[in-house]
Amino acid sequence: MGLTILNTAIKKKRHPLRNWLIGIITVIVVAMLAAGAYFFNVAMVPSHKSFINNSNRISRSDPLYDQKMWFKHAHKQNWTMESASGHYRLVADYLPAAHQTTKNVVILHGFMGRKEKMGEYAAMLHQMGYNVLMPDARAHGQSQGKYIGYGWPERYDVRKWTNKLIQHNGTKSQVVIFGTSMGGATAMMTSGLHLPHQVKAIVEDCGYTSLNAELNYEAGNLYHLPKFIRGPLIAVLSGINRTKNGFFTSEASSLKMLHHNHLPMLFIHGGDDHFVPTKMVYQNYAATRGPKQLWIAKGAKHAASYAHYPHEYPKKVAQFLNQYVK
Structure with a gap:
C-alpha cells in the first residue's frame, strides 16, 4: 500500500517535466511549420525579392x-x-x-x-x-x-x-x-x-x-541558417510545395x-x-x-x-x- 502511494507521488512529480517537454516540442514544431511556410512564400510565390535585381534600366556603361x-x-x-x-x-x-x-x-x-x-x-x-x-x-x-x-x-x-x-x-x-x-x-x-x-x-x-541543393545553399548563404536547421526546414517547405505546387522539392x-x-x-x-x-x-x-x-x-x-x-x-x-x- 505504501509503495503504491509512493509510485503515484513520483508519477505526479513527473507530470510537470513531461508537460514542459511536450510544450517545448510543440513550440518547435509550430515554429518549424511557420518558418517552412515563410520560406515557401519566399522561394515559390512570385513577388518582389530583395536579393534579385530586376531593374529595367539600361545603362550606357553596360558592356x-x-x-x-x-x-x-x-x-x-x-x-x-x-x-x-x-x-x-x-x-x-x-x-x-x-x-x-x-x-x-x-x-x-x-x-x-x-x-x-x-x-x-x-x-x-x-x-x-x-x-x-x-x-x-x-x-x-x-x-x-x-x-x-x-x-x-x-x-x-x-x-x-x-x-x-x-x-x-x-x-x-x-x-x-x-x-x-x-x-x-x-x-x-x-x-x-x-x-x-x-x-x-x-x-x-x-x-x-x-532544387534541394540550391535551397540548402541559399538558406546558408542568404539567411545564415545552420545546417541542422536547413534539413528539417526544407522538408517542411517540400511538403507544402507538394500540396500546393504538385511536387516534392527533392524531385x-x-x-x-x-x-x-x-x-x-x-x-x-x-x-x-x-x-x-x-x-x-x-x-x-x-x-x-x-x-x-x-x-x-x-x-x-x-x-x-x-x-x-x-x-x-x-x-x-x-x-x-x-x-x-x-
Whole structure:
C-alpha cells in the first residue's frame, strides 16, 4: 500500500517535466511549420525579392548596351499557348531571323526574370542567324501561374514550346535550347525528356544541380541558417510545395535528368558565382551522357559571364553550336 502511494507521488512529480517537454516540442514544431511556410512564400510565390535585381534600366556603361537596345526596339511577334499541364496561359516573344533559316533557339530566363531580361542573348543568337523564341515561364512576366517550379513542371512547357516552334517553321527545323540560371536548370531538366529529333544541342549557363541543393545553399548563404536547421526546414517547405505546387522539392534535379541526356551540351559558369556556386557546374558536367564542353568564365559573378566577356562569350557559344547546327 505504501509503495503504491509512493509510485503515484513520483508519477505526479513527473507530470510537470513531461508537460514542459511536450510544450517545448510543440513550440518547435509550430515554429518549424511557420518558418517552412515563410520560406515557401519566399522561394515559390512570385513577388518582389530583395536579393534579385530586376531593374529595367539600361545603362550606357553596360558592356551589353548595344545588344539590349537592339532587342528593346526589335519587332517581336506575340505567341501564346496553354501550359503542358493545361492550367495556365503562357506567353512568348518570337523574333524571326533576318533571312530564312532552319536554325531556331528557345531562350529561357532565370528566377523572377522574364523574357525581356534575356534581350542580350536574343540579340546574340539572332545575329548568329537563329529564329528566336523567348517564353515567359509559369508565374513570370506575362505568363499565368501561381507558383514557381524551378524548371521541374516547366520542362514540359519547354518541350511543348519546342514542338510549337517546329510546327511553325517546318520539320527540317534545327532547335537549340538555351538558358541561364533557373533557365539553365530548366534546360538541363528538359534534356532528360524524350524530345523531338529536331533538338540538336543545349547551352546552359549557371544552372543548379538540384532544387534541394540550391535551397540548402541559399538558406546558408542568404539567411545564415545552420545546417541542422536547413534539413528539417526544407522538408517542411517540400511538403507544402507538394500540396500546393504538385511536387516534392527533392524531385527537381538537373543531375537526375542529365543522366538521361545524350544531346550535346555546353556548360558555362561564372568563376565567382556565389548565388549558384561554381562547384555545381562540375557535377552537372559529369552527369550528362552526351558530347559536352565546359567553360568557366574566370571572375564572372552569377549570370554575368556574357557581360564579363562580351566578345569571348558569343565566340564560345558559336563555336560549340556550329558543330551541331548547320
